[in-house]
Amino acid sequence: MAATDGLPKTVIDRAVPESGIGDLPTRLRLLCVGSVEPSWVSLTLQLDALGCVEPNFKWVASANEALALLRDESFDCLLVRVNPGRPGPADDPLALARGIRAGGCIDPIVIVTVSTDDEAWREALRLNIDLLVSAKGWESSALVPAIQRAVERGRMLHEIDRLNAADRRRLVRERDEAEYLLNQQKQILAALATLEGAAPTGVAAATAAPTRLNAGHLDLPPEFDEYYQELLRIYVIMGSGNLAAEITKVADVLSLAGMSPRDVLDLHLARVERLVRGLGNRSTRHVMARADLLALELMIHLGECYQRQLAPAVAEHTVTPEDPPLVRSPG
Secondary structure, three states: OOOOOOOOHHHHHHHOOOOOOOOOOOOOEEEEEOOOOOOHHHHHHHHHOOOOOOOEEEEEOOHHHHHHHHOOOOOOEEEEOOOOOOOOHHHOHHHHHHHHHHOOOOOOEEEEEOOOOHHHHHHHHHHOOEEEEOOOHHHOOOHHHHHHHHHHHHHHHHHHHHHHHHHHHHHHHHHHHHHHHHHHHHHHHHHHHHHHHHOOOOHHHHHHHHHHHOOOOOOOOOOHHHHHHHHHHHHHHHOOOOOHHHHHHHHHHHHHOOOOHHHHHHHHHHHHHHHHHOOOOOOOHHHHHHHHHHHHHHHHHHHHHHHHHHHHHHHHOOOOOOOOOOOOOOO
């Protein structure tokens, strides 16, 4: 009994390694540049064995013809081979590759050459092209594997470019979202300021009460700005963690300075905006989420500070059982 008997077919397929370097398109578009036309029969048979049943071949004899063709068409792979007996500058395959890349063409390129040196290898790596060193030229048995490798690498580079573009769009979208959220929060603060100016009682009066209670108390120390900026940066990186004591100290300083919740949020948003602008190409969604958590935690501690400060004043006005009744009973 075979070792794979009884196993699901999907498991067997995964266990068997795939042959070849990568899949070729069934309609492979191949441009050959060289003074000698390739043997299409041999190349077609090799490609057909790999599943490329409808290849599309084109051949040009000179670099100028290749550049003219590439202005209007694109190919899955370019094969460049110049007759070794004509070593003139116009027949330099690397010069052609430089011209192709300078024109913005990113199609995979394979240069078939009889010999090479370190300088040629360095230039080939810089241009992102493959070198096939073979005395047989178009008839080399390594030609089709070289095409496979070049096409697969070109496909991978294209996918990398696509993912990079998608990542750049995501970063721009997140940056726009962050700017939108900051603007929305600033509008809330502006609306609160308008309410304070129009109605000195109710919510606005309650918001301003701590400021009146602490009138003449401490001002924020000069180093507070950088301290809070550093606290925000650490909170964004680490989360709350062991920063609860630090946040409590900040809330105490803000309450002693008579900062209203609206003023504290305004201060917080200014530091968040500075942090977001300094991120460069990094993500902002994580920063905004952590910054909002810091603002929430700070507001909770600030509320507790004001509650402790207002407790004695509230106690003085609390009606006790010993106090005379505020309303006399009739009769």
